[in-house]
Amino acid sequence: MFLVVIGVIILIVAFAINTPSLQFSRFSRPLKFVGLIFIILGFASSTVKQIDAGRVGVQSLFGKVQEGTLTSGLNFINPLVDVTEFDTRTQNYTMSGVHDEGKQAGDDAIRVLSSDGLEVVIDLTVLYRVQPDQAPTILRKIGANYEDVIVRPITRTRIRDIAAYYEAVALYSTKRDEFQGKIFKAIEADFKARGLVLEQLLVRNINLPESVKKTIESKINAEQEAQKMQFVLQKEKQEAERKRVEAQGISDYQKIITTTLTDKQLQYEMIKAQKEIATSPNSKVIIMGGKGNTPIMINDK
Structure with missing residues (x-):
């Protein structure tokens, strides 16, 4: 025009x-x-x-x-x-506590209260797109600024509502996937009713209060120490078992020797030992049997 x-x-x-x-x-x-x-x-x-x-x-x-x-x-x-x-292509809306990382300048992370009354800070990215045939309805009922009117407020509200049913530590660890699945279903339904398609919801980071972080670190350290002590005890038990088996072997050996050796066999072994000493080129002491089977030691020096 x-x-x-x-x-x-x-x-x-x-x-x-x-x-x-x-x-x-x-x-x-x-x-x-x-x-x-x-x-x-x-x-x-x-x-x-x-x-x-x-x-x-x-x-x-x-x-x-x-x-x-x-x-x-x-x-x-x-x-x-x-x-x-x-x-109508895939768009992303990021709310982050890192400066200039999200759509809004500054700290735009979502702050929620958990069921145990602790404040949890969540960084989130929403991947969505406009349903092409619903574009006239969006313009008529919402307007072209649907990100500010629909995407941002609905996402933040749903996350706060659902997070109130979880403890802070559970959000951070065991219940994280369950939490992400519930908020996805809730936001998906809200978006669909307004002509938007939610493709993916990415919980990028969950920050706990410092006191909770220290408690978790202490618990992890205690568990590691317990595992270490369990390993040491297991090792000591194995060593004690080894010594017991060794002692039992020595005892069995002594019993066998005691029951099988005779005086003639001992005398024969003594003669063999004396023979080896006598033929040795080194300085030696020759032991000979005397009266009453008392050994006589003769030094060649």
Whole structure:
């Protein structure tokens, strides 16, 4: 419509100078021609609307939203309608405590109260998209700023409502998947009723109060110490069992020796030992049997 406005201005100027007494009256006819060209081009361009890939257009005429959408490509439209474009691709809305990481500047994390009265800080990312055939309804009932009207408030409210049924430590550890599944179902239903499709809900981080963190760390350290002590006790039991088996073996050996050795066998073993000593090239003490079987030691030095 910009070209149409320019063309109209040119026509007004052309008619204004179309007076024989004026010096520029001779330019009146060319200006009229140029003005008409601009108006024609403006109307022609206003009847064609290009929609990019991954987007749809919704037409509204004098404030009334029309049914149906304009798909990607070139579309012929009424030059008087306004076209509002909607992105139908996957969009993400992040609420984080890290500065400039989310949609809102500063700390935008969700602060909730758990069932045990502790404040838990949650970082969250919502992946969603606009349902193309519902774009006219969204524009009519919500508007083009559906992120601020629907996505953000509904997500934060549902998370606070559901988190109130969980203890802080459970949200952080054992019940995290269950919590994420419940808020997904609740938000999915709210989005669907308003023309949005929830694709995924990502609980990125759950921060507990410092006192709770210290308690958890103390518990983990105690469990590790208990496991370590259990290992030591198990090792000591194994060592005691080894010593018991060894002692039992020695006892059995001594019993066997006591019951099987005779005086003649001992005398034979003694003779063998004396023989080895006698034939040894080193300094030696020769032990010989005397009266009453008392050994006699003879040193060769």
